[in-house]
Amino acid sequence: MTKQDLIECHDRIKPFIHNTPVLTSRLINDMTGTHFFFKCENFQRMGAFKMRGAANAIMQLSEEQKRNGVVTHSSGNFAQALSLAAQGLGVKAYIVMPNTAPQVKKDAVRGYGGFVIECEPTLEARERESKQIEEKYGATFIHPSNDDQVILGQGTACMELLEAYPDLDFVVTPVGGGGLIAGTALAAHYFGKQCKTIGGEPLEVDDAYRSLLSGKIETNETTNTIADGLKTQLGDRNFPIIQQHVGEIIRVKEAEIVTAMRILWERLKIVCEPSSAVAFAAVLNQKEKFKGKKTGIIISGGNVDLAHLPF
Amino acid sequence: MTKQDLIECHDRIKPFIHNTPVLTSRLINDMTGTHFFFKCENFQRMGAFKMRGAANAIMQLSEEQKRNGVVTHSSGNFAQALSLAAQGLGVKAYIVMPNTAPQVKKDAVRGYGGFVIECEPTLEARERESKQIEEKYGATFIHPSNDDQVILGQGTACMELLEAYPDLDFVVTPVGGGGLIAGTALAAHYFGKQCKTIGGEPLEVDDAYRSLLSGKIETNETTNTIADGLKTQLGDRNFPIIQQHVGEIIRVKEAEIVTAMRILWERLKIVCEPSSAVAFAAVLNQKEKFKGKKTGIIISGGNVDLAHLPF
Structure with a gap:
């Protein structure tokens, strides 16, 4: 998939999507020493980048x-x-x-x-x-994540983020089926200046982490995570892209996900899913790596049940 | 206070504030028949228009x-x-x-x-x-609401909203101490094209509603509302502006506030205070009046205790 494919995809879908806002918070920046740019796909139509x-x-x-x-x-x-x-x-x-x-x-x-x-x-x-x-x-x-056209579409969120903030050092996404991170990695590769793509994944469903280590698509024996959008596994279309363009996958514990989610709700004032918090939790888990860096976070979605919040 | 006062105020405070995003939701529009523009001051620094x-x-x-x-x-x-x-x-x-x-x-x-x-x-x-x-x-x-410079500052949120959407028919704010609605009414008067300012107020603390009726500043005997930002009363600086420029104050019940708040959280995916939901609840209370109209809502703030949500 080429740079041109991404550009054409974005032009094509523009009438059907929101160019979602990017939020920043000095408080969160001060708390972590990282300069964050939150691309709020929870404000996307139907509430997610999908x-x-x-x-x-x-x-x-x-x-x-x-x-x-x-x-x-x-x-x-x-x-x-x-x-x-x-x-x-x-x-x-x-x-x-x-x-x-x-x-x-x-x-x-x-x-x-x-x-x-x-x-x-x-x-x-x-x-x-x-x-x-x-x-x-x-x-x-149409497969939710293992489809070239889906991967391209998901990459357009990162394109928009880099249009607004071209000199990001990192962009971090959650990893579930792999469509978002693969599309993001392509967009960061083609449109970033040395922008590295990092994945955040729950330790409880760390199939992508293990797949990168083993070089083949691994599965999860159990899927005991609050981040219910991330229980799926990688596919043969997105895995090679992830292998080529994703620097690292950082695994986070369930308690880290809930803490990260709470900070996003309390400080950024957004309603987002646990899956969205996984990317932010990954940065909190590795604070030194991101210190002083311009870091984009794809807030993947906002579909939660208010009657069953973890806090 | 003149148009020029507002322009100078906005120029002055720009380095210290966010020009907060305006969110829209087709789902909420379809639900109500109103075309909403939510000015998200919950994303303002420290979490409110203040x-x-x-x-x-x-x-x-x-x-x-x-x-x-x-x-x-x-x-x-x-x-x-x-x-x-x-x-x-x-x-x-x-x-x-x-x-x-x-x-x-x-x-x-x-x-x-x-x-x-x-x-x-x-x-x-x-x-x-x-x-x-x-x-x-x-x-x-410095008084929180009854101060000319405070009133001008609060009006800049509506200025930004009208800069982005110049042809609003209505702008609706919550009414507490009166600083926000007075500033908003001035901004709508000077920068709108026939944009009417409407207030939303909890029935339980309807001092502003009664003040407009009686022509003098009324107080609340009890302040039994979830919208704890709105328990205060009008003052001698903002009341004359409200009398001159605010078309109407719509009163809403506590259950209406909670319902409106829930829709904003679930559909708009934002964390906002009950006070913010009061303005939206006012429109839901008078659907016919706003049908087919372009209606700005000032989402006043997002400071809530996640451990004590009303849903």
Whole structure:
């Protein structure tokens, strides 16, 4: 994927996304000795960066493909992103969700015009159901993170951040399925001046950390983390990009995630997900490395249940 | 106070404040039929619009006055604002606080370099203590809301909002001591095109509503509201401006404030105070009036205790 691919992607999706604000806080800077720039994708449409990749992936389909709709399996932000992006583009979105998914998530997908198909809560059942929809309707499957067009779309958040602040030393993102960090790493490579991409990952689901060490895609045996957007694993499209362009993945404990999240809520005054706090927690974990450095943080999303906060 | 006063005030305080972002949400617009523009003063330095007025008031002092410091009595955002503004300007700030004020508020003031003086939790004790500091140190008393320079400073948030969105039909603010709404009304008058200023006020502390009706400054017998920034009453400097330039004050119930606050947190993804939600609640209370209208909302501040949320 080239610099030009990113530029064209950004131009293409601009009408469907917000160029989200970048917040700064002297208090947080003073607290850490790092100069932070928080790219607030929690203010993105539907509340997360996933809107970018979803819009781009649908826009790159042929007219015939668009007529037949798109399908994905997700109970998280990508389900809502694909639904909303599809709605804006006049495309039908089939969303396969486990029947155990919270009602509020199903309602959110339907609210954005997505068509919810429920299945048993296993990966096998989800994939089988998706396959059936592909066959039945001719719908195109869009993977939430392991898809070149999705990766490019996710990279546009970092492009915008570097447009505003071209001389960042670091950009830090959470690592889940790998779409965001891969896109970010491409954008930092093409548009930064020596801007290094760093990942933050919960210690409890450190598959990406272990994958970089072993040189092959590792999985998680358990996924016991509050950062529920990061339980997924890397894929064959994004892993090579991560291997090539990501300097390091920093692992953080659950308590560090909650502390970081609380600082972001209290000091930056934003509602963000635990996943978003993972990137910030990674910097707090390695304060010396980032001391005096201009550090961008991608605040990935803001979809939380206010009735179940960890503080 | 003239248009030129506001322009000069804004130029003066610019180095000490953020031009805070304006957020929009199609979801909230669709929900209400109103086109909202949320001016996010919760992202202001120290977390509230009060920074603007505090900075302006101190900057307008003579060099001799600056040398002798400033004093106020407040346990809320103005205590922090005056401390932080004074710190940035090399001026000493004496903050008289009731000895019952939460430790976290005293710590915040001290964190911003303010000098805390504790007193009995009565208005009489506060005023006596302030007076003593004025006499002892030659410090200048700065009122949190009933001061022309403070009023001008608070008006700059609306100036920035109208710079970005010149054709607003309404701008809505919460009403507490009257500094914010008076400054906003002046800015809307001078810089808007037919932009009407509306106030939102808790029914439980509807002194401003009653003052507009009676033509004289009314007080509250009880102050039983979650919007603890709005328990104060109008003053002789801001009341005439409010009488002249504010179209209406809409009163809202406590449950409406909590509902509005929840929508802002969940949909706009911001951490804001109950006081901030009062302005938005006022629009929700009178949906027909604002239908199809471009409506600015001043989100006044974001200083909340995450351990004591109303939801």
